[in-house]
Structure formats: structure tokens, C-alpha cells
Amino acid sequence: MKVILLKDVKGVGKKSEIVNVKDGYGANFLIPRGLAVAYSEKALEILNQQKADEKEQIRIATENAKALAEKLKNITVEFTANCGSDGRMFGTISTKQIEQELKAKFNIDIDKRKIISKTAVDRLGYTKLQIELYKGVIGEINVHVSEKK
Numbered sequence: 001m002k003v004i005l006l007k008d009v010k011g012v013g014k015k016s017e018i019v020n021v022k023d024g025y026g027a028n029f030l031i032p033r034g035l036a037v038a039y040s041e042k043a044l045e046i047l048n049q050q051k052a053d054e055k056e057q058i059r060i061a062t063e064n065a066k067a068l069a070e071k072l073k074n075i076t077v078e079f080t081a082n083c084g085s086d087g088r089m090f091g092t093i094s095t096k097q098i099e100q101e102l103k104a105k106f107n108i109d110i111d112k113r114k115i116i117s118k119t120a121v122d123r124l125g126y127t128k129l130q131i132e133l134y135k136g137v138i139g140e141i142n143v144h145v146s147e148k149k
Contacts, residue, residue: 001026002039004047009035016047061134068108069139072131075108076142077101083124083147093121093145098129102141121145 001023005013009030013019018039021030030036037043077098082090095112098121102108110131116138117129127143 003030003036004039004043005030005036007035016051018044062137065134065137065139068133069137072108072139072141075102075106076126076144077105079121079143079145080148081124081145087124087147089123089145091122093143098141098143 002018002020003026005015005017005019008014012021012030021036026036026038031038079093079097079101081093084090095115098115099110099112102110110133114132115129116132119127119129121127121129121143124145124147127145129141129143131139131141133139
């Protein structure tokens, strides 16, 4: 029996693959559980349309991420922090604080887990942080920390 897989099935194949399985396995296990549909020209046509739609969505999301990366280049997020007498900052600026500041001042919604820079914002001055906006699209943002008076 030929089936088109709707999800990854261990030992059988990946999503969107057309595979041959035994009749009983396909009819009694894969199809009733929504893991596959029986192969037909109409099912193949629907699969091809879904793949085309998915590629278009990926293209649009990539373009939006690139536009946001360009916008982020010109943005500097400002913070103030308490400092000791030697000029060293107490604590760090967290990714959550950066996320909230971007949302509040620039109306840019970025998940804090997307900030991929491993350098902590723990000193006065400017720090550049990298943000993964989409697969393969990385933006950069400036964070400026000044001393609280």
C-alpha cells in the first residue's frame, strides 16, 4: 500500500514522503491515527500545494526578519545602573529587561530566548548583542548602560 506520511514515523519515513507499507499497517495503524493518508493523485496534488504554501510562508518570514534586522541596527536600548566607587556595575542587565525595553519604547516584540550573544551586559558603556530573528537571520542591537546618579 502506498501512503503519504503526514508526520514523521520512526522506521517508516519523514513527513511528506511517499512510502510503501504493508496493507494492514497502513489501513489499521497509520491512517486511523492521522499519521498518513492513502496515496492518490488528489492527495499528491494537495501535498504539493501545501509544500508551495509552506515555502511562501518561509520566504515571507525571512523577508520580515531581514527588515527587522535592518531596523535593529539603528536602535540603542538605554539603561542606568548602580555603580560602586570604583566604577564597576552592580549586577547585570538581563535579557528579560532588554526584551521589555524593546517592547515598551520601540514596540518590537522579541523573545528573550532569541538573544544568542553569550556576553553579559555587566559593564558601563556600549555592548552589542546578537538576536536570532529567524532561521539564518541574525540581527544586532546596541545596549548602552550609564551610571545612575
